[in-house]
Amino acid sequence: MADKKPARKLAIIASKGSLDMAYPPLILANAARMSGVDVDVFFTFWGLDIITKKKMNKLNVAVVGNPSMHPWFHIPTLLGIIPGMSAAASAMMRSEIKKLDFPPVGEFVQLVMDAGANLFGCKMSMDMMKLTEKDLVEGAKVLGAMEFIEMSDGAQLLFV
Amino acid sequence: MSVLDKVKFDADGYMEDSNAWTPEIAEAIAKREEVTLTERSWVVINYARNEFKVKGEAPTLRNITKNTDVDTKELYSLFPGGPGKMAAKVAGLHKPTGCI
Structure with a gap:
């Protein structure tokens, strides 16, 4: 009963770089x-931060303009502008993860x-963003949008 | 006559009764799935069976790589076609529900 169907392919576009x-x-x-x-x-775009060595472990979650902070950190948007609020929410989210x-x-x-x-x-x-392949995590490659589209021929596509 | 003749599987090829599993059944499932079992595969299978005995379900891959000396790359080479599915199938466990 081995899987005889053609190999399934998934292509994901990651466009956002906040922690969540x-x-x-x-x-x-x-x-x-x-x-x-x-x-x-x-x-x-901001999704690049996820694989940029200097940024990948410092991603933050936005407090202002984010209606979904509950239940981690239910705070009104106005209070979200207080310095340190985003860092605190990010720390809390990291611990939940x-x-x-x-x-x-x-x-x-x-x-x-x-x-x-x-x-x-x-x-x-x-x-x-003035980055080169050396700024990316080792193993990640640089690619043009057109090449990616060609590469994802036949794949299911997911935009995040 | 195969040892699998009397074993019941669900539609996705996982054993229905994980308690009916034997190492011989594992070898037969592996053959059916075209996976070659090595000594290292058995490290994973035995760990998964032990976890099942304790917790009643298949361990996540992260659990396996954290608690055995098999790392992610090796796990994928031992169980081509997706270790999340294959390791559980061969170990006679249900489809893993964990997300990692």
């Missing part, structure tokens, strides 16, 4: 690999690469 939005593409990429699905992840036994972002990125997912930094975003 870094996890969905990583969790889904990892889940896909666990199920034997091929995965390419394209990190663009740890309780669920999910790794910190940097470790998670390594995990999905070890699991065989291919990670790409968007060339245009990197040029805009």
